[in-house]
Amino acid sequence: xxxxxxxxxxxxxxxxxxxxxxxxxxxxxxxxxxxxxxxxxxxxxxxxxxxxxxxxxxxxxxxxxxxxxxxxxxxxxxxxxxxxxxxxxxxxxxxxxxxxxxxxxxxxxxxxxxxxxxxxxxxxxxxxxxxxxxxxxxxxxxxxxxxxxxxxxxxxxxxxxxxxxxxxxxxxxxxxxxxxxxxxxxxxxxxxxxxxxxxxxxxxxxxxxxxxxxxxxxxxxxxxxxxxxxxxxx
Numbered sequence: 001x002x003x004x005x006x007x008x009x010x011x012x013x014x015x016x017x018x019x020x021x022x023x024x025x026x027x028x029x030x031x032x033x034x035x036x037x038x039x040x041x042x043x044x045x046x047x048x049x050x051x052x053x054x055x056x057x058x059x060x061x062x063x064x065x066x067x068x069x070x071x072x073x074x075x076x077x078x079x080x081x082x083x084x085x086x087x088x089x090x091x092x093x094x095x096x097x098x099x100x101x102x103x104x105x106x107x108x109x110x111x112x113x114x115x116x117x118x119x120x121x122x123x124x125x126x127x128x129x130x131x132x133x134x135x136x137x138x139x140x141x142x143x144x145x146x147x148x149x150x151x152x153x154x155x156x157x158x159x160x161x162x163x164x165x166x167x168x169x170x171x172x173x174x175x176x177x178x179x180x181x182x183x184x185x186x187x188x189x190x191x192x193x194x195x196x197x198x199x200x201x202x203x204x205x206x207x208x209x210x211x212x213x214x215x216x217x218x219x220x221x222x223x224x225x226x227x228x229x230x231x232x233x234x
């Protein structure tokens with residue numbers, strides 16, 4: 001029987017406080033990140049000293065990002081890149097060292113099938129995919145061309161409805177729709193506008209592209225039986 005590697009999953013919760021000012025937020029985050037790095041270093045050192053550094057798959061990730069003052073926002077919950085892009089770092093047997101993988105992954109649905117494959121057990125039926133081919137550096141085969149993101153801000157119902165939203169993100173474009181807000185639809189070209197400062201959804205010349213992305217999200221909601229998400233669409 002083939003010996004399976006050990007698994008160490010390190011997940012950090014990147015919380016921010018509404019009491020922090022945006023100006024002081026980064027000053028408070030830096031010591032926290034330094035402390036986190038030191039603790040991860042202790043784990044890796046312990047693996048090395050125990051002789052298991054070469055037979056343990058280490059995955060480092062987080063449940064969400066943080067606004068950190070971008071767009072005058074110091075929280076998670078919104079679909080800005082600062083909030084929805086999170087770290088996923090892997091080290092261990094079979095993992096190609098030194099690569100940065102550009103293909104889209106979703107830790108919410110991809111980690112479970114990945115860990116099941118590493119452990120040699122059958123994964124439950126999910127929408128996720130094992131990341132093993134990406135960790136090995138395999139370039140063949142097909143991969144998804146978008147990921148879906150959901151949010152629920154948890155502030156109760158506002159004047160425009162509940163504070164929830166859905167988004168589709170591909171390699172270049174992001175389409176977001178919220179239940180409330182003056183411009184509750186957002187369409188961004190991440191190549192031309194990586195800072196997400198221009199909302200193409202409010203420009204008439206992008207009406208056809210906007211409708212295309214509405215239909216893509218509508219199809220995703222139908223496929224995943226997300227009725228709440230479908231009801232957000234105009």
